[in-house]
Amino acid sequence: MSRRWLFADQLGPHFLDDRHQPVLMIESKAVFRRRAFHRQKAHLVLSALRHRAAELGDQARYVRAETYREGLRKVREPLEVCHPTSRRARTLVQGLPRVTVLPPRGFITSLTDFAGWADARRGALRLDDFYRFARQHHEVLVAGDEPEGGRWSFDADNREPPPKETDRLDVPGPPRITEDDIDAEVRRDLDRWEAEGIRFVGRDGPRFLPATPAEATARLRHFVRHRLAKFGPYEDAMLAGDPFMAHSVLSSSFNLGLLDPLAAVRAAEQAYRDRGAPLASVEGFVRQLLGWRDFVWNLYWYFDVGYRGSNRLAARRTVPDWWQELDADAVDARCLSDVLAGVRDRGWVHHIPRLMVLGNYALQRGWRPGELVDWFHRSFVDGYEWVMTANVVGMSQYADLGQMTTKPYASGGAYINRMSDYCGGCPYDPRRRVGERACPFTAGYWMFLDRVRGTLPGNARMARSLKQLDRLRDLDEVKAQERKRGDRAP
Structure with missing residues (x-):
């Protein structure tokens, strides 16, 4: 029986053909050197990988190495691996001798x-x-x-x-997670890595997400029932x-x-x-x-490999430091401050804050989609390149001009006011687009439409908004105000 190489996102029993199948697991330190991941994401990935190795016991060979290639040099036997989830990892495994690449698992439609x-x-x-x-x-x-x-x-x-x-x-x-000795070991290792110069973003905190199939299954059962x-x-x-x-x-x-x-x-x-x-x-x-x-x-x-670089709305501005560093305290707008704090403190917010607060604000400001893909990948505990490429490029930033969605997911403050309790107590008024109390989302929405109106394809879903844009008497004032605001935290 071939030894099955399991990446750190292939940890459930459905990635094995036989419960006694020998396993290889490689913990690559270089993965965390390449970019500044959220500290809680790094913890979760390492905790899950080490917990799975502990569950498998002698069935698993666990190798800690600087890189995957270095770890593989310690293994002489033939290997097989399920299709990896990134192009970089697929290129790696396809170029290795003695490694058979199997079809993907962990998804439903082939x-x-x-x-x-x-x-x-x-x-x-x-x-x-x-x-x-x-x-x-x-x-x-x-x-x-x-x-x-x-x-x-x-x-x-x-x-x-x-x-x-x-x-x-x-x-x-959701049921609470109880950390154990493996989590304590992971936290000590991450502390040491930071002292050695590996950089993370976000705050550390008690693990609140499952790291084992048993924990995840318990969460699923609780969700379905309650x-x-x-x-x-x-x-x-x-x-x-x-x-x-x-x-x-x-x-x-x-x-x-x-x-x-x-x-x-x-x-x-x-x-x-x-x-x-x-x-x-x-x-x-x-x-x-x-x-x-x-x-x-x-x-x-x-989509071909070039899709990730799509930028057909010509968004040229660099993602600012306050956003990159998750500096929620620099932000006065209540919705954006709270959502960015959620990313900082947990590495997780649900899909609407991601799309209609974070993505919406970035779309209005014309930040580069490729930088946003990288930011969402690094900053979210569930972020991977395959997850964020279409979600950010196509859906959130409309940088492909409609290859996968019918319209940009842009809105003013009225949507946030209707779907949340954020606008109460906020220094900005979702009904205002000009002045000291002008909501940055409301003003930003009209600025965005004005910037891209010549690029957007003909779309009945946008026609009403574009007609409203034509009737705005204070559009020049809105644009001047938002140019002055620039990319400062609102």
């Missing part, structure tokens, strides 16, 4: 099936079309050829603003006092390979069929995994 679907489109690729294909292909939430409930998507039902007069959703929080029902209606809502809302907080577990996404989809589907979980919530969770996660994974490989 690269071949996706390519067949995408090739038939001969144009822009859309999540809704892929998601319908995937539901039918994998027979998820279908009754014969028809979707459960008569609709493929309940997204329109899952856009409720947060409940009023409360700072938290009425759901139990949080899934509220996830759907409030999945787009934000509360300053409740960063987790009803989200599963399992993205890092899927991306480390601790959980099989198809098994999670089936668990949610079973909750609907056997226990009456709300279909809209179940469908929303399924869409995140079977739909969006698989969509961006497959797009990473389907």
Whole structure:
């Protein structure tokens, strides 16, 4: 039996063909020298890798080395490895002798099936079309050829603003994680690495995310039983006092390979069929995994290597230091300060703060998409190149001019005011675009539209906003104000 080489994002039992299969695991220190990762991300990755090695015991050979190549020099036997999740790692393994590369695991729709679907489109690729294909292909939430409930998507039902007069959703929080001796060892090693000159961003803190398949499975069960029902209606809502809302907080577990996404989809589907979980919530969770996660994974490989450098809105400004260093205390705008603090303190915020606060602000300011891909990759515990390339370039920054989305995800402060409690107590007014109390998102929205109006493709979804832009009498004042603000923290 060949020895299976497991990367640090291939840690679940579904990456092995036999529970007794011999395993190789290499801890590469050079990975953390190349860029300044969030300290909690580094901790989680190392903790998960070392916990898996401890679980496997004598079945695993664990090598600590400066680089993967250095570690491989200590191994003489033939190896096999599941298709890695980055182009850099794929190039490495494909160029090694005695290494057999197997198809990817940890995703649902195969690269071949996706390519067949995408090739038939001969144009822009859309999540809704892929998601319908995937539901039918994998027979998820279908009754014969028809979707459960008569609709493929309940997204329109899952856009409720947060409940009023409360700072938290009425759901139990995710089960707490208890650190152990392995976590203590990881923390000591990271302290030593920092003393040696390896740099991290963000704050250290107690591990709050799963590092083992058992911890991740317990989180999934708890979510399905106690949080899934509220996830759907409030999945787009934000509360300053409740960063987790009803989200599963399992993205890092899927991306480390601790959980099989198809098994999670089936668990949610079973909750609907056997226990009456709300279909809209179940469908929303399924869409995140079977739909969006698989969509961006497959797009990473389907688009050519140059896609990451797309910048068709000509965004030329460099991401400022206060953003790079997660200096939330420099920011007065309440929503942006709180979300950036969440990245600093946890390396995690849910998908709407990422898209409609962080991504929206960066899009309005015209920051370089490639720098943002790198920032999201480094700063988030669940960030990987395959995750962030299409999410940032295509969805968040619209730098591909609609290869995967129909419109830019840009909005003024009114959206944030409707979907959160951030605007109360903020020094800025979401209704104002000029003056000392002008909301940087509201002013930035009109500045953005003015900057890109000649580049945007004809799009019915943008027509109304562009007509409003033409009627703005104070546009020159808005532009002068925002030029003066520049890239200073708002």
